[in-house]
Amino acid sequence: MSALTTRAYNPATDERWAEALLADTLGGRWQARRGEVLDALGLPGIVAVHQSERLGLVTYQVNGADCELFAIALARRHAGVGTLLLDALQACVAGCRRIWLVTTNDNLDALRFYQRRGFQLAALRPGAVADARRRLKPGIPAVGAYDIPLRDELELELLVTTR
Numbered sequence: 001m002s003a004l005t006t007r008a009y010n011p012a013t014d015e016r017w018a019e020a021l022l023a024d025t026l027g028g029r030w031q032a033r034r035g036e037v038l039d040a041l042g043l044p045g046i047v048a049v050h051q052s053e054r055l056g057l058v059t060y061q062v063n064g065a066d067c068e069l070f071a072i073a074l075a076r077r078h079a080g081v082g083t084l085l086l087d088a089l090q091a092c093v094a095g096c097r098r099i100w101l102v103t104t105n106d107n108l109d110a111l112r113f114y115q116r117r118g119f120q121l122a123a124l125r126p127g128a129v130a131d132a133r134r135r136l137k138p139g140i141p142a143v144g145a146y147d148i149p150l151r152d153e154l155e156l157e158l159l160v161t162t163r
């Protein structure tokens with residue numbers, strides 16, 4: 001896709017759009033992982049833009065040398081937007097030695113996407129999503145992508161060795 005660019009997320013002008021995007025794609029701005037619920041839009045982010053249309057968002061948080069890719073949501077998939085946002089994130093947090101994220105057992109597209117881009121599996125928490133559904137976010141569906149029961153958290157990491 002031509003003229004696809006990125007810029008920093010600006011809550012003043014992007015929040016309404018981002019909230020709707022997260023509601024459509026990830027069940028809302030509040031995301032549960034590792035036993036806690038966080039606001040994806042309370043974090044810094046990067047927006048993908050094609051001409052004047054916003055096509056995707058990644059939000060993240062940096063803690064020392066670690067960067068958590070907290071949420072990524074796209075208005076259009078399989079068009080290179082995810083790759084662009086991941087590249088932009090890596091450039092933005094160039095001082096970090098590790099980028100990590102949590103996904104879920106049903107998210108085969110994400111598991112494929114990240115492993116194709118150098119991420120490795122780092123942790124498995126069996127039953128963590130089911131537990132979050134019980135304790136933290138009852139709206140988490142019981143069945144996820146590809147009709148797979150939504151139960152477990154998987155952690156992936158990209159170790160950056162050449163900086």
Ligand SMILES: CC(C)(COP(=O)(O)OP(=O)(O)OC[C@H]1O[C@@H](n2cnc3c(N)ncnc32)[C@H](O)[C@@H]1OP(=O)(O)O)[C@@H](O)C(=O)NCCC(=O)NCCS
Binds near residue numbers: 103
């Ligand atoms: C995981 C996710 C972020 C990937 O984003 P994406 O924009 O679809 O990814 P890309 O388009 O960059 O690449 C995915 C595939 O699309 C295809 N693709 C990319 N650009 C393309 C283009 N211009 N034309 C045709 N196909 C294209 C490629 O097959 C590519 O896979 P490969 O390069 O590994 O072979 C996306 O699936 C997603 O948003 N999922 C839902 C939300 C989610 O799961 N978030 C992550 C939770 S951790």
